[in-house]
Amino acid sequence: MNPVWVVTSILAFFAFCFFVAHWGKLKTGKSIEEYFIAGRKVGGLIAALTYSATTYSAFMMVGLVGLTAIHGVGALGFELIYLMGLVLAVVFGLKLHIIGKKWELITPAHFMAKRYNSPLMGLTVALLYHVFLIPYMAAQLIGSGTLLSSLTGGVLSFEAGTLIVGVMAFLYTLWGGMRAVAWTDAVQALLMLSSSILMLVLVFQLAGGFGNAIIKLAEKPELLSLPGPYKRFTPQAFISMTIPWFFFSISNPQVVQRFFITKDARSLKNMIRGFLVFGFIYTVIVTLIGLVASIVIPGVRDQNAVTPTLLTMIPEPLAIVVLIGILAASMSTLDSIMLTLSSELSVSVVKTIKPSCSEETALKVGKALMVLILSATIFFSFTKGLIVELALTSSSWLLQLVPAFIGGLIWKRCGALSAGLSVFSGVATATLMFLLNINALDIDPGIWGFLIATIVLVTLSLLRGASTSRCGDAKAESSL
Amino acid sequence: MKRELLLFLIILLSAYLLPYTLFSLRELAAYTYFFWCIDALVAIGLMFYMTREWRDQK
Numbered sequence: 001m002n003p004v005w006v007v008t009s010i011l012a013f014f015a016f017c018f019f020v021a022h023w024g025k026l027k028t029g030k031s032i033e034e035y036f037i038a039g040r041k042v043g044g045l046i047a048a049l050t051y052s053a054t055t056y057s058a059f060m061m062v063g064l065v066g067l068t069a070i071h072g073v074g075a076l077g078f079e080l081i082y083l084m085g086l087v088l089a090v091v092f093g094l095k096l097h098i099i100g101k102k103w104e105l106i107t108p109a110h111f112m113a114k115r116y117n118s119p120l121m122g123l124t125v126a127l128l129y130h131v132f133l134i135p136y137m138a139a140q141l142i143g144s145g146t147l148l149s150s151l152t153g154g155v156l157s158f159e160a161g162t163l164i165v166g167v168m169a170f171l172y173t174l175w176g177g178m179r180a181v182a183w184t185d186a187v188q189a190l191l192m193l194s195s196s197i198l199m200l201v202l203v204f205q206l207a208g209g210f211g212n213a214i215i216k217l218a219e220k221p222e223l224l225s226l227p228g229p230y231k232r233f234t235p236q237a238f239i240s241m242t243i244p245w246f247f248f249s250i251s252n253p254q255v256v257q258r259f260f261i262t263k264d265a266r267s268l269k270n271m272i273r274g275f276l277v278f279g280f281i282y283t284v285i286v287t288l289i290g291l292v293a294s295i296v297i298p299g300v301r302d303q304n305a306v307t308p309t310l311l312t313m314i315p316e317p318l319a320i321v322v323l324i325g326i327l328a329a330s331m332s333t334l335d336s337i338m339l340t341l342s343s344e345l346s347v348s349v350v351k352t353i354k355p356s357c358s359e360e361t362a363l364k365v366g367k368a369l370m371v372l373i374l375s376a377t378i379f380f381s382f383t384k385g386l387i388v389e390l391a392l393t394s395s396s397w398l399l400q401l402v403p404a405f406i407g408g409l410i411w412k413r414c415g416a417l418s419a420g421l422s423v424f425s426g427v428a429t430a431t432l433m434f435l436l437n438i439n440a441l442d443i444d445p446g447i448w449g450f451l452i453a454t455i456v457l458v459t460l461s462l463l464r465g466a467s468t469s470r471c472g473d474a475k476a477e478s479s480l
Numbered sequence: 481m482k483r484e485l486l487l488f489l490i491i492l493l494s495a496y497l498l499p500y501t502l503f504s505l506r507e508l509a510a511y512t513y514f515f516w517c518i519d520a521l522v523a524i525g526l527m528f529y530m531t532r533e534w535r536d537q538k
Contacts, residue, residue, distance in 0.1 A: 073512050073516075076517075077499060077516045080495065080516050080517070080519070081496075083520055083524070084488075084491070084492055084495065084523045086527060087485075087488055087523070090527050090530050090531055091485075094534055221506075221509055221510060224509060224510045224512060224513060225503065225509035225510065225512055226503075226504065226512065235500055238496070238500075242496075264536045265534045265535050266534065266535060266536065269531045269534040273527075273528055273531065276527060276528070280520060284517060287513075291513075
């Protein structure tokens with residue numbers, strides 16, 4: 001592929017993103033609430049598109065296509081169980097939205113701090129979000145870097161690709177805030193969907209047409225059944241992969257923050273419903289591309305290499321369109337995570353350490369500290385890890401915060417001590433098992449950590465006497 | 481809500497159990513893809529139903 005065309009196209013795409021981001025900035029006021037959650041005024045359609053673009057990343061068109069092509073249909077089950085996890089958004093989303101308005105919440109860690117009346121809890125959760133999300137952000141850069149380096153024939157190195165995409169997303173995100181992110185996400189979501197449909201048509205053509213592809217797939221029964229040709233989807237592996245994924249909608253702060261941005265309950269409903277439709281269509285398309293890719297390029301064993309290889313086999317202008325679609329997926333996830341983490345730094349870290357500092361100063365410090373997080377992410381991406389594994393690692397760690405989060409939402413007896421010890425025991429269990437390489441029953445350490453965190457939370461909450469205050473914050477208790 | 485959640489649990493457990501039991505039979509293995517799609521569509525339909533009464537509090 002001609003490197004000049006590739007570079008020119010992505011520069012045009014970046015310029016467009018900046019244009020939309022600047023437009024968003026012009027509509028944004030100066031308060032933290034305006035900047036980080038668009039003043040809680042986002043409508044249902046834009047919210048659904050930004051939710052979709054935030055959730056679906058390079059993981060889909062690079063990671064999941066590769067996973068499906070090599071390990072078969074189990075990848076579809078894995079991703080659809082993620083979509084079913086939206087039931088948690090259905091159960092808790094409206095409550096979070098209402099509490100968010102009532103308590104003027106900006107971030108999920110902000111919720112934890114207010115609910116448990118513990119700024120230390122908010123600070124700890126915010127810092128954990130930063131550590132746990134670095135692998136997931138790095139996965140976006142790895143997807144982009146691999147594609148750019150592959151499609152320019154190495155003219156643009158992997159490292160240069162990750163650096164360019166990381167810095168571009170960083171700049172327009174911090175320039176425009178949530179409105180910029182939501183609007184660019186909306187455009188990027190449409191690009192992602194349309195380019196994936198285009199890719200599906202092209203891959204079927206490469207396989208000799210729809211009928212021919214189906215006949216050839218039928219000759220590979222191991223690809224269409226579990227545990228797959230290389231036994232990747234054993235029951236234990238499937239459980240280890242899907243449980244963190246199922247809880248994604250309430251464990252990932254960049255997703256939870258979207259419950260605070262919608263203008264009303266109706267917009268929130270449309271956001272969730274719109275996302276469910278988008279997610280189902282996108283998942284089916286992406287896994288179909290993966291299955292057909294297994295016929296087109298049967299010899300490839302590197303998951304990250306499947307999509308770049310496919311792109312070298314299709315006409316150049318169309319490959320560039322698909323490339324832009326995948327970059328859009330990467331950047332839309334990256335921008336949302338960066339904005340959420342920046343908001344956590346401003347609200348839950350800076351304001352906790354120095355409560356007297358003004359909103360304007362907290363905002364500036366939050367933005368400045370994001371440079372460190374971005375640098376750490378770029379360095380981490382140089383490890384060139386597998387995108388699917390990195391995404392799973394992040395979700396597996398974030399799972400340790402889920403019992404304390406849900407407990408805070410639905411159980412008045414749950415206090416700061418139980419919640420804090422729950423988070424600590426979950427993280428400690430997962431870390432120790434990971435470091436000592438203990439995979440009890442072949443289940444991921446993150447799942448064991450989650451179980452321990454749940455047991456600790458329930459036991460300690462039950463042990464709290466009925467005579468003690470059931471909730472650290474009386475205002476929070478009455479609101480719940 | 482409890483009835484809907486119970487139904488959802490059955491749909492979710494099916495997504496885990498059936499592909500490793502019923503659809504592990506040689507004759508049915510190729511239908512795993514379609515089963516998961518239909519199972520997810522039913523789950524999505526149920527979630528639409530569960531959000532039907534979401535509206536702003538006055």
